[in-house]
Amino acid sequence: MQIFNxxxxxxxxxxxxxxxxxxxxxxxxxxxxxxxKYEFEENYKVYQVKNQMYKPxxxxxxxxxxxxxxxxxxxxILEIIDKCxxxxxxxxxxxxxxxxxxxxxxxxxxxxxxxxxxxxxxxKKNATILDKDQYNNYKEYYQIPLGKIEKxxxxxxxxxxxxxxxxxxxIFIYNMEKTNINEYNPKELISxxxxxxxxxxxxxxxxxxxxxxxxxxxxxxxxxKTFEKLLASKKVEEYRYSILEDNIINEHIKRxxxxxxxxxxxxxxxxxxxxxxxxxKFSESIKLEKxxxxxxxxxxxxxx
Amino acid sequence: xxxxIKEILKSILDNENISQxxxxxxxxxxxxxSLNVIKLIISIEKKYNITFDDEDIELKNWxxxxxxxxxxxxxx
Numbered sequence: 001m002q003i004f005n006x007x008x009x010x011x012x013x014x015x016x017x018x019x020x021x022x023x024x025x026x027x028x029x030x031x032x033x034x035x036x037k038y039e040f041e042e043n044y045k046v047y048q049v050k051n052q053m054y055k056p057x058x059x060x061x062x063x064x065x066x067x068x069x070x071x072x073x074x075x076x077i078l079e080i081i082d083k084c085x086x087x088x089x090x091x092x093x094x095x096x097x098x099x100x101x102x103x104x105x106x107x108x109x110x111x112x113x114x115x116x117x118x119x120x121x122x123x124k125k126n127a128t129i130l131d132k133d134q135y136n137n138y139k140e141y142y143q144i145p146l147g148k149i150e151k152x153x154x155x156x157x158x159x160x161x162x163x164x165x166x167x168x169x170x171i172f173i174y175n176m177e178k179t180n181i182n183e184y185n186p187k188e189l190i191s192x193x194x195x196x197x198x199x200x201x202x203x204x205x206x207x208x209x210x211x212x213x214x215x216x217x218x219x220x221x222x223x224x225k226t227f228e229k230l231l232a233s234k235k236v237e238e239y240r241y242s243i244l245e246d247n248i249i250n251e252h253i254k255r256x257x258x259x260x261x262x263x264x265x266x267x268x269x270x271x272x273x274x275x276x277x278x279x280x281k282f283s284e285s286i287k288l289e290k291x292x293x294x295x296x297x298x299x300x301x302x303x304x
Numbered sequence: 305x306x307x308x309i310k311e312i313l314k315s316i317l318d319n320e321n322i323s324q325x326x327x328x329x330x331x332x333x334x335x336x337x338s339l340n341v342i343k344l345i346i347s348i349e350k351k352y353n354i355t356f357d358d359e360d361i362e363l364k365n366w367x368x369x370x371x372x373x374x375x376x377x378x379x380x
């Protein structure tokens with residue numbers, strides 16, 4: 001199957017986008033259908049980037065002839081996987097614990113880490129899975145024995161679900177009922193999403209100002225992790241908004257990524273002027289963010 | 305210098321195959337990305353007691369060992 005590796009959003013979205021490719025549908029619906037939402041996670045003192053969809057994923061899928069069945073957990077995952085046996089119109093996305101997966105050398109028998117994987121091409125004994133390789137590229141792993149997948153999934157249950165670390169759905173079954181592909185205009189879709197979620201854009205700007213104030217006031221928070229998350233989000237934004245073909249937006253987002261890396265480097269150095277440099281650089285990034293939002297709204301209003 | 309750079313890359317990318325790569329191989333194809341490139345830069349700065357300028361840390365400058373060598377030699 002064709003595999004999407006151009007950018008990384010998170011493991012769930014990666015699995016969803018590749019599921020769409022598996023069914024010959026348009027993966028970009030997920031890319032264009034959300035914008036990042038910045039939130040402060042008090043427990044971990046870090047700013048997270050969530051994906052704010054303009055409509056529920058299940059609704060988007062139904063519009064494209066795919067039906068999603070969610071299951072919290074199962075004590076017999078093999079029974080669930082068997083529902084997809086010998087059926088090209090069905091696949092699953094499940095959570096696993098990488099501690100048990102030999103193809104994940106960084107985690108196998110070293111550390112626990114939860115991840116969503118896509119499972120398809122199921123037969124009586126084995127299945128094909130889609131997961132990252134050691135270079136963080138997604139690839140297919142063929143003829144994985146079902147017993148192994150069961151071990152990976154049960155590992156997730158024992159280490160995450162039953163310990164209370166996660167309590168959300170761990171199994172998603174996808175059934176393609178219609179093969180037709182809905183046509184849509186990407187620029188119009190992005191414009192609709194921007195106008196519908198304009199409040200999120202404003203809220204994000206406030207969050208960035210909040211981060212700046214925390215730095216100025218020497219308030220403690222996970223600053224490196226926060227900037228890593230912002231950087232990852234900016235890479236996705238660059239990819240998403242490239243469809244708009246606007247030079248100002250493209251150049252500003254690229255510049256923001258460069259600034260964030262300059263800030264990350266400055267934070268690791270022992271320098272007397274560290275704080276001043278970080279404040280100045282981040283202030284520049286916030287100014288660019290305002291200009292990006294203004295331009296996005298201008299384009300969105302013009303296209304509707 | 306090439307072997308020193310490879311040792312640093314090995315520790316950051318946790319990849320034993322680094323010793324086999326050439327000076328022109330694209331490091332972004334073997335696990336380097338915009339997140340861990342900063343670890344590479346700071347490790348090089350500490351190793352050679354140099355400080356890179358902002359324009360030096362653009363991602364394209366860290367694409368392969370040859371380019372990294374060029375950056376280091378500019379600063380030494």
